[in-house]
Ligand SMILES: Nc1ncnc2c1ncn2[C@@H]1O[C@H](COP(=O)(O)OP(=O)(O)OP(=O)(O)O)[C@@H](O)[C@H]1O
């Protein structure tokens with residue numbers, strides 16, 4: 189029905205309908221919903237999951253799954269908190285350390301997948317445990333509290349009234365959207381997810397591509413860990429628990445093919461907003477958290493049902 | 504610029520699939536390779552193209568030893584292959600498939616030159632007489648014959664020196680077969696080295712200059728097409 193539209197827009201139509209529906213429902217039932225302050229908060233709250241969803245867009249586009257980002261967030265939060273307390277609390281220094289830790293774990297993921305030939309699901313399930321464990325061991329099991337103010341800017345600062353996490357998310361959305369759709373790296377990612385054997389047969393260097401894709405996803409997760417740290421003013425080893433699943437949920441709500449070859453950042457972003465709006469709206473309506481989780485699950489299953497036959501399903 | 508292989512060997516575990524294959528393929532010549540299922544025909548082509556590393560022996564293109572080059576580099580040297588399974592990424596567009604692994608980009612970020620690729624693709628398809636509804640459509644939306652045509656167009660896109668064809672007509676209707684054979688003839692006229700693996704004797708006697716029969720990973724016979732007959736080729740394959 190939407191095949192006259194340019195591809196990324198057509199792909200974003202369904203999550204957009206979902207998003208519109210949610211926005212209308214909540215705007216009518218909770219008047220505070222459409223206020224600038226509330227929208228600013230909605231986006232701030234979803235910035236961390238958003239960064240993970242962006243990485244997951246590339247990973248899923250390439251036919252892989254990355255289960256490690258939540259744990260990478262925790263590792264990044266713990267290490268960066270220690271770094272900020274003892275070495276350098278400048279925002280730039282924190283960004284470099286947090287992004288660098290994420291990048292390192294991501295590169296390790298990509299390297300191990302190529303080395304072992306094992307599915308990314310298994311390797312990243314392994315690094316999930318390892319990264320989470322190191323976060324606990326490094327912190328002695330307790331959150332690192334009391335960070336210098338300058339280390340918190342990334343999470344608590346604002347520009348023109350817009351919270352920094354929102355701005356960071358926006359910049360990353362634009363950059364990764366451009367990268368996936370308009371660069372050779374993005375095109376190769378889609379080729380690989382579509383048919384890795386074909387991509388290899390045409391001379392695409394899959395091991396190198398895996399390093400790039402998982403490195404990118406890792407760096408974004410590291411950045412998410414920094415934002416989490418700065419917003420909560422602590423390096424918490426339990427940070428980001430199951431955030432990778434929320435990220436994947438956003439990508440799938442956006443209509444990506446879970447088996448690779450089809451994904452778009454615009455669609456992921458729309459899916460992310462739908463998730464965020466759903467949770468925020470239910471909050472405003474004072475509905476308990478347990479029910480929010482329930483609704484997220486139901487919306488995901490419903491949207492998968494509506495798109496049957498498009499998602500690489502077996503029917 | 505002839506293509507030459509010397510003493511190629513390849514084993515998959517305990518099975519020796521190529522047992523010392525030597526042959527040379529001349530410019531402007533179509534060489535057909537026939538043989539029973541599992542004779543090693545695809546393996547030979549894939550070893551020449553670079554899918555399988557050369558474990559033993561050499562592959563030369565003119566004066567250049569390409570045995571240790573990666574696929575990318577062999578393609579840059581002018582070796583192209585059409586695969587038995589086509590190797591298309593079916594959710595991607597026709598243009599994306601035509602330029603897979605060889606995209607036109609601007610440095611330093613590798614931004615795709617989409618306009619340029621569209622223009623080149625349009626021109627190339629036009630030259631080959633291939634008509635498809637839209638370059639932006641995913642390949643999955645094309646018919647089997649059109650997909651086959653895209654795979655061949657991709658191999659011809661950059662004016663290769665060597666064209667390795669693995670069963671390019673196996674899945675085609677009669678009309679499409681003759682179109683493909685016409686493309687093979689014009690490739691020969693342009694002086695390309697063409698190696699054609701096929702099960703269809705008709706194709707062989709229509710376009711090939713030379714017939715090689717493979718058996719259990721070795722070359723069993725190697726003759727000019729004028730010196731053999733369909734009956735003789737069949738008897739060599741099954742003997
Ligand atoms: N990747 C692989 N791993 C293990 N064995 C393989 C592999 N590829 C091919 N073989 C084996 O090598 C032998 C030759 O295979 P090949 O594909 O070269 O045959 P072919 O002559 O192209 O046959 P066909 O006419 O069926 O296409 C077969 O016995 C096959 O089972």
Ligand SMILES: [Mg+2]
Nearest residue numbers: 544545546587
């Ligand atoms: Mg074969």
